[in-house]
Amino acid sequence: MTEALQNIFWILVFPGFVFTIVLGLVACWIVRKVSALVQWRVGPPLFQPFYDVMKLMGKETLIPQDGQRAVFIAAPIVGLAGVLLLSTMLWRTTITQNDFVGDIIVAIYLMILPSLALILGSSASASPHASIGTSREMKLVMGYELPLVLAFIIVIIKTGGQLSLAEITKFTPALSISGMLAFLVSLLCIQAKLGFVPFDIAESETEIASGLIMEYSGPLLAVWKMMQAMMLVALPLFLVMVFLGGFGTTAGWPLVWGIGKYVLVLVLIILIKNTNPRVRIDQAMKFFWVYCGIALAIAIILASIGSYYDINWL
């Protein structure tokens, strides 16, 4: 009974919903503030993302009459639950140094859930703009999934066949040539998963009027915003755990180190976001399949040679 209550506490408060959402909204603020600084603006106050979500909660919800209503309403909710599970799983693993819920394969598959929810939700809204968004988002998923799998293979080679996330955090694959390549490519994949420039093709406001989430409004849109905020916590944390050695075990300096790594990843993402124009979907797919694919194929060969001859820096 106590275990069940503990589980519920984990998912609802710490490190689940409350913790992740607060951290996510703060991360949102960091994204907006740093972007503003890059563009020589002042930027919003710390509480602006909170205000945005709260305001949306009080707004009217419009539901398209030709759409599939159940899917339209359920999609953001399922997406939120998926990210919540992923975030809880990653934080719990970091804190207790024991696998919770699943291993790295499970994490990679859970990361598909929010994109899938977005796709189904937009597809259910019966809008032609949203249909184009659906198609683009799915192609983007197809695009980055290949380099992500290759990067995952490099991690497996570097850690000698470990699947457990807790074990993987004891290694630091980014301290080698192949691992660094894998980390950089995964960073771009995360960029695409978050839907940030240059990979905001599926939403592109100026072109297809935020495609995927065009028909969403009010609390349902707030759920999408919350989901995106939570992804901003979970996805960089995944990179930190898998490539950069995680948070370490005890409080104190390791915690500072861990937060430093997280902020580093976040700032890298923001800088990429602010220094690139949006690409077309065919360019994005070609970039992920051909250039990232070839880079990581070479990295896999390097890593295999490295593990065969015990050369750790390869």
Add this chain to the structure above:
Amino acid sequence: MKEMNILYISVFLPLIVGFLMLFLPNKIKSVSRALTFIISVVTFVLGIKIFTGGESDYILPILQLGESLGGLELELMLTVKPLGAFILMFAMGFGLLITLYSLKSVGANTKRINEYYGAILLTIGGTAGILLSDHLLFLLVFWEIVTVSLYILITTGGNKSNFAATKSFAMIGASDAAFMLGVFMIWKLSGTFVISNIDLATNSTLSIIAFLLLMTAAITKAGALPLHTWVPTSGEYAPVSAMALLPAAIDKLLGIYLLVIVVREIFDIQPGALTVVLSIIGSATIVIAVMVAMVQHNLKKLLSYHAISQVGYMILGIATCTPVGIAGGIFHMLNNAIYKCCLFLCGGAVEQASGTAELDKLGGLGNKMSITFTTCLIAALSISGIPPLNGFVSKWMIYQGVIKMGTQQTGGTAGFWPIWLTCAMFGSALTLASFVKLIHSIFLSRLPDKLKDVKEVSPFMTVPMVVLASLCVFFGVFYHVPLKLFIYPALGIEPGSAIFGTWMSGLSTILLIIGIGLGLLIWLFAKLSKNVRIVPTWTCGEVQSNESMRIPGTHFYKTVSRMSGLKQLYSGQEKGYFDPYDQGGKAGLGLTAFLKWLHSGVLPVYLTWVVLGLLIIIFVICKVQ
């Protein structure tokens, strides 16, 4: 004695009744329907009894030749083994569900009802025979019965189905010939036809050839590359229920069953060149078939290509030669049969309700056919490997098998594992893409004007789909149950020793439900504050007709099919360059043209041939002496 009868009845009752039914006049339809339904229920119950009854056998001597004739003994040996018994139970279950579905789905468009039901019974009996025989020759006979009944089932699909049926029969028949040749090579090597007495090593050329021949038979039946092309062709023309029964479910079960028997019992395959061959076939099947599936415009063809693609995972799992990989492969076989069968049944329901299987003529049916939509969505997410459904679990096990093979086995061939893993995991993302297109085009998007009056299909058709979709969820959330009940005992694996990853499916499902509850609270908040309004689609002020706003999913992946490099491959595939049946046909025509050219009708030419032949014969005879 009682148990012996069970085995005997479960094989010969459907076979005899089915055979007789083929000759019944078509006027007494209701008799054959009722009879098929009753017999499929009986065989399903017998299947459960056989599975729960444990190991037993039944021997019926048929032929005994004297010593002078080689001392050949022929006995019909029916043996219950854990692997065969659990597959038998599920195969009989599929038979029952498809019969139930057929009661409403078949009949309107075919006049050959009795042949259809007769072939279904023949399939059921033949399947039981294959899974119970311990004698290779009888296995071969039952194997042929299933091939023939597939032919009959495809031909009931209407005018154009003859071509598809012939193609399937030619390809599977050719692989059956390879099977027969392989069986005789095994007899030559081991001196027996009894599977449990054979244990060969692949150290001689003959044994390697025998292995490859048997493997060819298994993968053709299961529908793996490069001998897969009969599946999409028959998928287009055969009745959907027949597709759901054979290529989607039972052919997979049988093909993979044979592969497991060949790899683990007849031969003792160790990691090496042969497993690399299997891995190449598996990985290539996964990626190539799914790439082709992605660009299909026809619902049934798309599903057929996925039926091919999924076989790759099973073959790859078996090729890893690790307990977790093989268990994952077998589990995937079972899971695939469940969700693939469900998808075909959903496809059939959509086709029957709307009158078309072309994706660009469909759309927005989710509101009209909510049961079909829900079951199809569950099966589609399951085949794409979305946690916590069953397809995820078996794929996850196969990935572990590949990783374990790569990191723990030594030797040069294990070093290729990144390629297999990339194909498998990337193939999973492509599968998702393909099914997003399918769900979008059929159930979401916008309803075409022509389909305003579509209604949900009859409960006879929805019940099998609901049963299969619930199995998808159950086997995913409580995956330990099927693993402990069916898979581990069948393979002799100690429970708990195989899987080395972590996936707490039950806990994560509860947590997901809590998360969904949280989201629902937010939605309830919106609903209670009465701030919900239903509005027409926002078109930025332009007035548009419904038809002009429809965007079907058929053009979703044009970006992929237009990529340089892939474009040429796609167009070659479209023209049948990679189809062994088409290419074999061309080679055959070339050969006959050559023979025609030889037969010029001029006497001196014939005489020259005769003399030449005579000279060769004399030379050979002299050489031998």
